[in-house]
Amino acid sequence: MVKRTSLAHCECPIARSLDAIGDWWSLLVIRDALLGRRRFGEFQKSLGLAKNILSVRLRTLVDRGILQMQPASDGSAYHEYVPTEKGRGIFAILVALRQWSEEFDEHPEEIATILVDRDKGRPVRPLELHASDGRLLAFGDTTLKPRPTPSLRVNGSRQGRAR
Incomplete structure (x- = not known):
């Protein structure tokens, strides 16, 4: 093994x-x-x-x-x-995987179920990624940058963490 x-x-x-x-x-x-x-x-x-x-x-x-x-x-x-x-936080991940399969599967007609809003009975809209100002973001609209270094308080003043 x-x-x-x-x-x-x-x-x-x-x-x-x-x-x-x-x-x-x-x-x-x-x-x-x-x-x-x-x-x-x-x-x-x-x-x-x-x-x-x-x-x-x-x-x-x-x-x-x-x-x-x-x-x-x-x-x-x-x-x-x-x-x-x-x-329960994994729910959105499962929805994203489901929607990806529904869009790109070679035989989507073989998928036996659809995800619907329980109250309205209507299909759930595709997940979307939005900027903090509400703009819809696509793959090319994002990038990675280093996480800010946490500040430490020393004698009541803020100082950056030494490396």
């Missing part, structure tokens, strides 16, 4: 995110949890995943604070996996 290299300490936030949720099984478990699946058996039935692999993914998602375990809502001896705020 090949050991996966951790990206948790990379400077790139995309690499760090992939370290937490970057394998497809984890994303599909999170998708199912956001759709309301809660129990081990529900995830296994939905995904057709081997018990040992599912166990590892669930444990990792709990350890990373994406899912939490809680007693079963029906009072049985089982427990349920529930998305945390951090887990």
